[in-house]
Amino acid sequence: MDTTDSTPIPEAPVRRKRGSKLKKSINDFFFSMYQINQFILKFFREAFVPPYEFKEVVRQCYEVGVRSFTLISLTGFIVGLIFTKQSRPSLLQFGATSWLPSLVSIAIMRALAPLVTALIAAGKVGSSIGAELGSMRVTEQIDAMEVSGTNPFKFLVTTRVLATTLTIPILATYTGFIALFGGYLNVAVNEGTSWRTYIQQVFDPLTFVDFTASLIKAIVFGFTIGIVGCYQGYNSNKGTEGVGKAANGAVVTAMFLVFIEEIVIVQISSWFR
Amino acid sequence: MEKGKVNIDYNNPVIRIHGLEKAFDDYEVLRGIDLELFQGENLVVLGRSGTGKSVLIKIISGLLSPDKGKVEVLGEDISKLNDRELQALRIRIGFSFQNSALYDSMTVRKNLEFPLVRNRKGITRKEIDTNVESVLDAVGLSQTINQMPSELSGGQRKRIGIARTLILNPEIMLYDEPTAGLDPITCIEINDLINEVQQRYNTSSIIITHDLTCAKSTGDRIAMLLEGQFQREGTFDQVFDTNDSRVKPFFDYNFIK
Numbered sequence: 001m002d003t004t005d006s007t008p009i010p011e012a013p014v015r016r017k018r019g020s021k022l023k024k025s026i027n028d029f030f031f032s033m034y035q036i037n038q039f040i041l042k043f044f045r046e047a048f049v050p051p052y053e054f055k056e057v058v059r060q061c062y063e064v065g066v067r068s069f070t071l072i073s074l075t076g077f078i079v080g081l082i083f084t085k086q087s088r089p090s091l092l093q094f095g096a097t098s099w100l101p102s103l104v105s106i107a108i109m110r111a112l113a114p115l116v117t118a119l120i121a122a123g124k125v126g127s128s129i130g131a132e133l134g135s136m137r138v139t140e141q142i143d144a145m146e147v148s149g150t151n152p153f154k155f156l157v158t159t160r161v162l163a164t165t166l167t168i169p170i171l172a173t174y175t176g177f178i179a180l181f182g183g184y185l186n187v188a189v190n191e192g193t194s195w196r197t198y199i200q201q202v203f204d205p206l207t208f209v210d211f212t213a214s215l216i217k218a219i220v221f222g223f224t225i226g227i228v229g230c231y232q233g234y235n236s237n238k239g240t241e242g243v244g245k246a247a248n249g250a251v252v253t254a255m256f257l258v259f260i261e262e263i264v265i266v267q268i269s270s271w272f273r
Numbered sequence: 274m275e276k277g278k279v280n281i282d283y284n285n286p287v288i289r290i291h292g293l294e295k296a297f298d299d300y301e302v303l304r305g306i307d308l309e310l311f312q313g314e315n316l317v318v319l320g321r322s323g324t325g326k327s328v329l330i331k332i333i334s335g336l337l338s339p340d341k342g343k344v345e346v347l348g349e350d351i352s353k354l355n356d357r358e359l360q361a362l363r364i365r366i367g368f369s370f371q372n373s374a375l376y377d378s379m380t381v382r383k384n385l386e387f388p389l390v391r392n393r394k395g396i397t398r399k400e401i402d403t404n405v406e407s408v409l410d411a412v413g414l415s416q417t418i419n420q421m422p423s424e425l426s427g428g429q430r431k432r433i434g435i436a437r438t439l440i441l442n443p444e445i446m447l448y449d450e451p452t453a454g455l456d457p458i459t460c461i462e463i464n465d466l467i468n469e470v471q472q473r474y475n476t477s478s479i480i481i482t483h484d485l486t487c488a489k490s491t492g493d494r495i496a497m498l499l500e501g502q503f504q505r506e507g508t509f510d511q512v513f514d515t516n517d518s519r520v521k522p523f524f525d526y527n528f529i530k
Binding site: 135136139140141143144145146147148149150151 | 334374
């Protein structure tokens with residue numbers, strides 16, 4: 001007997017299964033959007049209501065700064081140096097190498113400094129926050145904090161989000177200057193431009209809108225990295241696997257959102273130029 | 274060590290639970306729990322893994338909310354408390370976690386100081402040190418004060434976890450599997466410590482366990498959680514004086530009959 005003939009292929013149930021899977025995915029997506037929204041609202045409710053955790057915010061700012069400082073210094077310097085080096089041949093074709101400092105400054109201050117800082121911070125700080133809170137969640141340290149009369153959301157989440165929001169703009173500004181210094185070394189070696197002239201050419205094309213947009217961008221990136229890292233870690237589960245997922249999710253989601261925000265802010269700031 | 278005499282006030286329940294129900298998705302964990310814990314009493318809750326023992330004490334401490342039923346802790350209906358009131362109530366309850374839940378980025382001293390500093394505004398450095406030394410002495414681990422949790426053994430971590438809850442002088446202690454994963458000698462030490470805490474700090478406790486040695490040596494009363502309800506309750510001998518196939522294997526396994 002041909003067994004395949006006697007075994008009906010359950011087409012309809014498969015279709016229903018696919019349909020229900022899709023429905024579940026859509027439900028899950030909207031539910032997680034709702035949860036993230038609630039998480040952000042809770043942050044604003046807790047952050048601006050006393051008691052304030054000043055000491056912990058300062059400690060977290062230090063942590064964020066220290067964690068990223070070396071990598072940001074190195075990356076900022078290399079970005080400035082390489083960007084200047086790679087841009088020279090194109091400008092050389094038009095005999096316009098004297099525009100190099102202006103080109104470098106616009107690229108770095110408008111886009112590269114906040115973006116590079118945010119991407120590094122997402123990798124270093126975001127993953128670290130996600131893993132730290134995730135590990136605290138699965139080992140019940142967050143519950144322990146709660147039952148001992150401490151508000152863990154205020155102590156762990158608001159402090160970290162405030163720290164990244166405050167520190168990343170400072171780091172982005174620092175990255176900008178380190179990158180400009182990298183660019184200067186290249187220009188000085190190749191064109192013999194003095195530091196004074198270089199600085200003058202660097203700041204000439206920059207406007208108030210450039211600095212403001214760059215600062216807003218860095219603040220938004222900092223908030224995003226903090227909130228995503230905390231959300232992933234604070235809501236992690238499934239043991240050690242959950243910790244890994246929280247750290248990974250913090251980096252991937254934060255980077256994705258940083259790029260989206262970059263596009264949006266660039267578009268908005270272009271309307272003011 | 275034999276358990277000393279304890280004063281239990283049977284006219285003064287510190288926890289009253291009526292008709293408590295809790296489900297996770299379609300799985301009903303607790304199906305109508307009624308329970309009273311009296312002042313000064315050690316109540317042991319026994320049951321298989323996954324029967325909702327830990328869920329019960331998490332509901333009592335406000336970490337989980339019940340689906341149905343009334344939970345009164347120290348005279349307060351926990352479902353009617355706002356965040357601030359719940360926080361104030363929690364200070365009066367000590368919770369010893371199964372895995373100790375020590376803050377692994379802090380030394381033992383910082384772990385013990387943390388609840389104290391955050392809940393006793395205006396406390397002086399000297400008072401903090403006195404309290405820390407006192408609870409460390411109570412659990413017999415004064416020498417570990419500057420160590421990190423990762424440097425401690427499982428039994429030491431349990432003791433420090435208990436010390437951290439004792440520092441706020443709780444009226445109720447909730448122990449979640451206090452002897453899980455420990456060697457027999459350390460289990461005996463932890464059991465003795467639970468009894469000592471009951472007498473020295475005059476606490477009322479719920480001890481969640483499936484270790485019958487722990488149940489026998491610490492419990493003034495045993496309640497057996499079966500299929501989401503307390504189906505056997507009484508002294509150790511009363512609870513196990515049965516041929517119930519859901520209860521007997523516990524005894525047989527633990528006492529190797």
